Amino acid sequence: MAIIERPSEEVALAPSSVPEVATPSTSYGIFRRPVETTGWKSWLFTIDHKKLGIMYGVVAMFFFIVGGIEALLIRLQLAGPNGTVLSADKYNQMFTMHATTMVFLFVMPMAAAFANYFVPLQIGARDVAFPRINAFGFWAFCFGGIFLNTSWFLGGAADGGWFMYAPNSSVAFSPSNGVDFWGLGLQITGIASLTGAINLIVTVINMRAPGMSLMKMPIFTWMVVVVQFLLLFAMPVITVALFMLMFQRSFDATFFSVEAGADPLLWQHLFWIFGHPEVYIIVLPSFGIVSEILPVFSKKPLFGYPLVVFSGAAIGFVGWGVWAHHMFASGLGPISVAAFSVATMAIAIPTGVKIVNWTMTMWGGKIKFTVPMLYAVGVIVQFTIGGLSGVTHSVAPSDTQQTDTYYIVAHFHYVIFGGAVLGLFAGFYYWWPKMFGKMLSERLGRWNFWLTIIGMNLTFGPMHVVGLQGQPRRMYVWTENRAGEGFFNIGFWNLVASIGSFVLALGVLTFLINVVISHRKGTAKAPLDPWDARSLEWITTSPPKEHNFDRIPTVGHLDEFFHRKYEDRGSGDHHEFHQVATGEEVVANEEAHAESHIHLPSPSYWPILLALSLPIMGYGIIFNLFLLFGGAVLALVSLYGWGLEPHTAGDDEFDPPTGAALEVAAHG
């Protein structure tokens, strides 16, 4: 924001203190370039990766609760036989939107929140490569998510299940506008993912601090890069599928019209070519978080760092060759089935590397079981359960007994909740002090953790039983006729799962309470380095200053921060680590050598306006083509505005001009 920070003691000690507020002058006729650094405008038009990260987080959390409440309704309906909480129609909408919300509006954006916030910090950069595109990505996600959910009030949400198989998604079989909203909404959030992917990859390739070679990069950053590559190449595939769906529904194209000779397997292939990479998109960021946390609390570097990096990349790569394991019962023919079955098994190998290396990281460590660490260990255990049931699916003949039953539902909630979501919670607790300068309560955190773990096992554990006893998924009711009796009876275990889901909800609620309490206690300030951390994001204040680092750190090691704090005084095979500096001292040293001229790009109206045009066009396609035209005009105007706008507001756009401030030399 074209202001120079003067890193003085005051600023360092009171990180939340606001730098000089500049008053904007006029630059767009009556509108002014939004250069405020406080107030609502500073959020709405911001292009700061940290603010955007927080905004991603808040909105994703909101959608987590939405998706969670949808899940609770599902569980209420299924608690007993012939449930009456939801009608068949509402139930179908509920699980479709539950999955869509959780996957596209919670896990992916929450990972984007962490990636946005921490990737630049972990590689020693001051922002991402394309800050305005970053802002656009956030708003596209936000508006896309809202757009998707307005379908609830405009005739009903999508009801075809999250993989929306054709031809059940055609107008004749799903006459409400729900599927249109679904397709266009995902298209919009997909644009956000694509731009985000390009942005983050460029950032990591090009903006690393001096000395940070690729193999010295924090593992979280690595996993984010792999995920962005997956997004980069997977999004266009679903884009093609969604366009065909839109043309089918809105303009009577024939892609999925069986009467015209269409092959319904076309959609399945396109969806899963995207869909399988997608599941690794979901889980790898959390793998990254876990890989950050385990070394910190074990006081050991990540075991086999290069192998963990390569296995992450390998998962990403092999993940492109296994999609048809979702189609083992679709009638592909035995050769394809056998090939995909074996390929799927292969993916357990790189994933196993992660599990084993995490375990070996802890082995022989000096472990502190803080809340983030509990969650990280939770991931290892819970994900392994889910991964192993995944291996049982990969055996194609057995999968024909399992597919589309609750046994699959159990698998993917163990890998998704046990892998991805627990990992995200680990990230919340680990990085909260960094992001907000305040600690979350460890005591409440432990409640949070245990309720969540017990809740998730109570919820998803019984689904293994229910599924192997033959209960298909996506059934709005089950009957006692097919429930059986005795220990494995479906009725009992369905009830357990439903009760479990409320325990789980209590767990999530505890987290929200923890957040509220932490922020109410206005004064309690987190120590600068509460965990004795190891990576670059900790070599700055908490929360970081607007420009992240007073001086861009020079990197000599993987775990740079650790090596600045500790020194090996042993000799030969004998190692003895001694603390030579505290985190505070390391940061103070950086501040003492602050750089003088720091330019940051300025906020802009255009990203949010461009993003706003997308849902307008969406409504246009569904309801009224004039609206489509209006949206297109807005998009065009925003694009031109964007294209002609300099990255940084000129000095004269401030009132008074801030040119003078630029010359202020840094303190010390």
Next chain:
Amino acid sequence: MADTAVHSDAHIEHAGHHTSTGLSNNKLAMWMFLGSECLLFGGLISTYMLYRGRHSANLGPDQVWDIPFTSSSSFVLLMSSLTMVLAVSSANRDDDRNTKVWLSVTALLGALFVAGQVYEFTSFYREGLGFTTSLFSSSFYTLTGFHGVHVSVGIIMLMSLVGMISKNKVVGDKKEVVELFGLYWHFVDVVWILIFTLVYLIPA
């Protein structure tokens, strides 16, 4: 199109060049975008391939194609790649005048191609091949339509660029901006090379 990197010294014009790899952010981003587009067009082409034979008897590819016509419009698009590369080359010599000329010629050739496509579509339509007629027609129009939209967007961008160069309003490094547009334009041409052979020349 793209923002410049955050940079740690005050020379705004040079921003984006001081990178870990020495490569331009914008160019890297463009190449990634093009890599991603491979999967988009790949999907559309394979869908077309799957469905090209599924049509009513007398409205299949072999019946409606007009190879000489499409060959000439392909030639036009191919030549627009030449003019584009000449524009880039002029821009690299800081020759604004020729840059503008070649960019305009490129846009013109592009427009000629699009006009040819519009003509082709209307004549197919007159023969009875609507968008919804058959699987073949839906996937053909979708594939070539996507390509046509890419060309049209390119034309708009080229003309805007000509305007911006005239008014001296190009944000960032002018040479690079021209080069980026060039990459995009050539990619669209490359896609047409595939379409021309796979869709038009190889019989269903």
Next chain:
Amino acid sequence: MSHSEDHDRTMSPLTTTTSRLGRMGRRTTLTAIAVTLGSAVLAGCATNAPQDTWKPAGENAQKIQNLQWPVFLTAGVVGVIVMAAIGIIVLRFRDKGQPIPEQTHGKAWLEYMFIAIPAVILAAIAIPTVGLVMALNSTDDTECIINVTGQQWWWEYDYEVSADGTICGFAPSAVEASPIITSGQVVIPANTKVLLRGTSRDVIHSYWIPRLNGKRDMVPGRVHFLRLESDTPGIYAGQCTEFCGLSHANMRMETVVLESGDFQKWLDNELEPYSAPAAGTLAAEGEATFVAQCSRCHQVNGLLDPNKGTLVVSYPDQFVYSGASPNLTNLMGRNTFAGASWDLLTPECRADVWDATPEEFGAKYLAGVTPECLNEIDLREWLRNAPAKKPMYADPTMLDETDGKTRGMPYLGLSEDQIDQLIAYLLERK
């Protein structure tokens, strides 16, 4: 399992790695045995749900079972090992003030080993998997083909007459063979390799009788095959497992396996000519109502229009989007209806048939639905208002997208009298 926790804690953290691994090995062997026994016991008593995937009753299901239990076991053992390792770590490597450990970045040989071991295990799983995929797909030894067609939300079966005039190798004794069309329950002879040849009339459905075989999607525009085979007479329950819209949950199916003698009887009965209800009975009134209200959609083979004396042929394609409705010729010969979602038998009679021993089963099934055993409640509700019982897309004001055709059976506004008549009429359809 009781851990030797105290012992663990007293051990010096500097114990050598080898001895740790050795101890871990011993413990996991024990746990593995426990798990093996445990799962064996559990599998043994898991006789319960009719769709239990671990209770094979046919050749293909058995082959799958033979492959899957060792896989589950392997997965279980791997899981236990991981958890045991975590358990040991939690107990042994807590921060008890020990010095900061060596900042080791890994040991190459260990890392390679941990790649090699899973690779070997997975290869051991992969080979039989590929073999079984191929084996399950072979159809050369098929002895009987039955066409099955899915539509929202029920299955139709069509027993083709083969060139030699037999159906599944059985020749009807009395009459000439003509195609048999039924719905909901498919009746097959025991010890016969039956091949279902399936497709769909609207969206994708999936055919699944867990105890006989894995599932196979039935896709519109494609024909897929699925083998069913069993040597034990009885009813095997199944369920549509590909999400197919509103009443996916109410799209079930059952495979009925009969001894060859019983199958012959069933066949003969199916092919018996139509017998009109005796004049003046309630059922005869029902026949008229049926012709007036139902026969436009539902076929009853051999039914003559009482007024015109002509053969009544249904034309459901004008009213139902999928173009088909269940053939009701021998409705009471099966014992469930409407996508096998409700019973035609009262609970007691149902239990009698379903729980019958394989020897008794045939006779009980062939008895069909007797007046005493009729579950009138559900059938009445169905006739009174079908879409209220089974969610279907049948509201006439909301059918723009399907040319006014319903998906499923619409509300017909029948009076209670008409329902009485229809039930009396339907009771004789067997």
Next chain:
Amino acid sequence: MTTATEHHDSHEDTHEGHGLTDAGYIKIALFLAAITAVEVVFSYTQDSLGAAFLPGLLILMAVKFFMVLLYFMHLKFDSKLFSLMFYIGMTLAIGCYLVFLTTLHFFES
């Protein structure tokens, strides 16, 4: 991002000194046009070409594709990183979609 100490002027080595002269570009364009002409001729003489027809056309297509990619788009002279980005996408696209078409029995007819 680098600090001033690591500062190196990179525009020189990324923009200039590589690539072709304008005359070179024109030659390539002519070559491309010629191939296109050959392709069209191919499509008219399909019968006499027999089994060589399909592979011939595909090879010509690939030659054109890579000529534009390598020369017009400078990929040959530019950083390998750009090639990497593009080729990953291209390879995934070719690989996945070929498998996809194979499983749908596209190549069997």
